Every structure is written in C-alpha cells, then in structure tokens.
Amino acid sequence: MADHTMNIRDARAHLADIISRAEAGDPTVITRNGVPTAAVVPMEDFEALEDALDMYLAQQADLEDADEDDAPPVGMAEMVAEIFEERRGSAA
Known part of the structure; x- marks a missing residue:
C-alpha cells in the first residue's frame, strides 16, 4: 500500500484518481498549507x-x-x- 499525500488544489483536480486509489486499497491524505486535514480511505x-x-x-x-x-x-x-x-x- 502506497502512502499518497496531496494538497487540496491537486486533490480537486484529481478526485477521480484519488477515489480509484481508495477503491484499490490505497488511502490519500489531503493537506491544507502542508498540514494533513482529511483522508480518502477505502470504504x-x-x-x-x-x-x-x-x-x-x-x-x-x-x-x-x-x-x-x-x-x-x-x-x-x-x-x-x-x-x-x-x-x-x-x-x-
């Protein structure tokens, strides 16, 4: 499982990819100003x-x-x- 971190701007632009990664079992941490604020994880x-x-x-x-x-x-x-x-x- 890879550790993916992405800022909010990039997350907006790549939401479909982030969701696909979550479906595959790889979470993505979303950051704001370099601080982790949310995560998209497998259901x-x-x-x-x-x-x-x-x-x-x-x-x-x-x-x-x-x-x-x-x-x-x-x-x-x-x-x-x-x-x-x-x-x-x-x-x-």
Missing part, C-alpha cells in the same frame, strides 16, 4: 474504524456498568487492529 477501512469505535465505546460502557476492577482495559489501538484482522480475514 472497508472506514467501516472497520466505525465498527471498532462502536465496539470500544460499548465495551467501555459495559465495564463502567459492571464496575469490574479486575477486568483488564482494552485499548483502542488493540480493538482497531482486531477489527481490521477480522474484516481482512473474512474478505479472503
């Missing part, structure tokens, strides 16, 4: 991030409701990695 990745966030927030709510001091916390990075692995495994 599967976006959905996986949404799912991971939903699961993470639900898990945190469950932990707070249960008041379980013995339960080890699960970090967001770990949760996202697990979701991505599950999605990529089911796509194969």
Whole structure:
C-alpha cells in the first residue's frame, strides 16, 4: 500500500484518481498549507474504524456498568487492529 499525500488544489483536480486509489486499497491524505486535514480511505477501512469505535465505546460502557476492577482495559489501538484482522480475514 502506497502512502499518497496531496494538497487540496491537486486533490480537486484529481478526485477521480484519488477515489480509484481508495477503491484499490490505497488511502490519500489531503493537506491544507502542508498540514494533513482529511483522508480518502477505502470504504472497508472506514467501516472497520466505525465498527471498532462502536465496539470500544460499548465495551467501555459495559465495564463502567459492571464496575469490574479486575477486568483488564482494552485499548483502542488493540480493538482497531482486531477489527481490521477480522474484516481482512473474512474478505479472503
């Protein structure tokens, strides 16, 4: 997967190419004045991030409701990695 970065002006001129790259699995980071401000990512990745966030927030709510001091916390990075692995495994 290549790392593509593009300023807003170039992104406007090449939107179709950026979308094609996203469909192929390559994200593009859009910058404004040299600062990353947005990303065009494959839809599967976006959905996986949404799912991971939903699961993470639900898990945190469950932990707070249960008041379980013995339960080890699960970090967001770990949760996202697990979701991505599950999605990529089911796509194969």
